[in-house]
Each structure stands twice: as structure tokens, then as C-alpha cells.
């Protein structure tokens with residue numbers, strides 16, 4: 040599947056499968072701002088979910104979701120199982136389980152967007168890490184080491200609808216041989232041993248950055264996972280929701296990014312850091328050295 044096709048495929052699936060018209064995209068696993076793109080009447084649910092995120096209670100948030108689903112007009116809920124598109128936030132305890140149970144009780148399909156989390160939060164993605172299996176999942180990015188591949192996977196009865204004619208899915212680049220070969224090659228590299236050593240280096244980088252920023256007097260929260268984490272300037276406490284991330288000091292972080300660029304390290308201005316298998320100990324050491332120097336520069340206000 041070509042990048043971008045996975046989400047469209049999932050949306051076609053849920054329309055074909057449920058005979059309902061609404062899709063609720065939950066912006067984060069802790070149920071933050073829900074953007075309901077399809078119909079305005081779901082906006083009430085969005086604000087309710089955002090409010091519940093502030094309370095930070097996983098089960099409570101799932102109950103809010105359930106209240107919305109109980110109206111019976113939602114075909115599918117799509118969410119990142121851990122919020123990594125913005126920040127790097129693990130789901131509140133009980134939230135994913137509660138969301139799945141709420142979907143089950145109301146005949147709604149649960150879709151996990153593992154485009155970022157897939158193959159990064161572990162060999163089997165966030166769903167294995169947090170022990171919750173959705174009905175459908177979408178993967179991309181790390182599935183083929185950056186080659187333009189996306190995959191929609193999930194329950195057999197839902198996937199069968201592509202074959203039995205219930206849902207039409209076409210695409211010029213579907214199963215394109217070169218990208219499929221890239222995917223097979225990438226998958227063969229994703230061994231437990233590789234994850235273990237890369238995770239150790241990722242934690243060293245993540246924790247090293249946190250220590251350096253603290254020593255430099257820069258207010259920041261460094262949160263997230265081993266191979267994917269987030270550096271948030273200006274936060275007093277780890278972000279638990281999209282709303283918390285609105286308080287980020289983005290101006291200072293961009294200065295940090297520029298200071299790092301001058302030292303040969305290119306980072307994403309939105310605060311996300313990704314560690315790959317080629318980031319060996321020498322790369323981690325060099326990066327930490329650059330981070331120390333860049334942090335000192337921006338702390339001094341140069």
C-alpha cells in the first residue's frame with residue numbers, strides 16, 4: 040500500500056463493514072482533543088473527551104468514550120495507542136482496555152494507528168507492549184525502514200471483505216515489488232537482539248539529554264520510550280495530553296535545533312527523537328556532546 044492509503048483503507052473498511060457513517064479520530068491515547076472530521080454533532084464528544092483527559096484517568100476517559108458510542112452511530116474509533124504524533128505519551132492505565140471494551144459493547148471497530156509506534160515501541164508495536172489488540176491496525180514508516188510502505192492488518196472477517204467484494208480497495212502501488220522487498224529486508228533485521236541493544240542506546244541518549252538540560256538550567260521534560268521520545272522545553276511536568284503540549288516553549292526549542300544543526304546534528308523542531316539501529320554508541324556520544332554544547336549556548340542566551 041502506498042503511504043496514506045492505509046488510513047483510507049481503514050476508513051473504507053469501517054464504512055463497508057458497519058453501515059455507519061461516523062469515524063471518531065481520537066487524537067491521543069489518553070483521549071485528548073478528539074477531532075471529529077465527519078459530522079459536527081460529534082463535537083460534544085470531543086470536548087467531553089478533552090475534559091476527561093485533563094482529569095487523567097484512563098478508565099474515566101474510556102467511559103466518556105463509551106457514552107458517545109452508546110448513541111449507536113459511530114462505525115469506528117481510530118487512535119494512536121500511545122500518543123507519538125505529538126509528544127510521546129503512554130496511555131493512561133486502563134484506557135486502551137476500556138476503549139476496546141466500549142467499542143465491543145457498542146458494535147464499533149477499534150483501529151490503532153501504529154504508523155509511528157509500530158516496530159518502534161517493540162517488535163509487535165504498542166498493541167503488544169500495552170497488551171490490547173484492536174480490530175484493525177495501520178503500520179508504515181519503520182515497517183520498511185522508511186521505504187514508502189503502509190499496511191492495514193487486523194481481524195480476518197474484516198480483512199476478508201476486501202476479497203469478498205464488500206469493500207473495494209485499489210491503488211497503483213499496492214504490493215509494489217521493490218517496496219515489498221524493502222519491507223521483507225527490514226523485517227529480517229528487526230531481531231530481539233537488535234531491539235535490546237538499540238533500546239539500551241536510546242535510553243542512554245534520552246536520559247543523557249534530560250540530565251544535560253537540567254544541568255544547563257533549561258526547563259524541560261524528556262519523556263517517552265526507548266526508541267522514540269520527546270523533548271519538551273518549558274514544561275513543569277510530563278505532558279499527559281495534547282493540551283499540556285500547548286504550553287511548550289517552541290521558540291526556545293527551535294533555537295536549540297539550530298544550535299544543534301551548527302554542530303552537525305539535525306533534529307525535528309517538534310521535539311520528537313527517533314533512535315534507529317544505526318545509531319551506535321559513537322553516534323550517541325557525539326550527539327550528547329553536541330547537545331551539551333548547544334544547551335550551554337542557548338542557556339547563555341547567545
Ligand SMILES: Cc1ncc(COP(=O)(O)O)c(C=O)c1O
Nearest residue numbers: 042043044119124152154155179
Ligand atoms: C501517527 C500518524 N498516522 C498517520 C500518518 C499519515 O501518514 P501518511 O503520510 O501515510 O498519510 C502520519 C504521518 O506522519 C502519522 O504520524
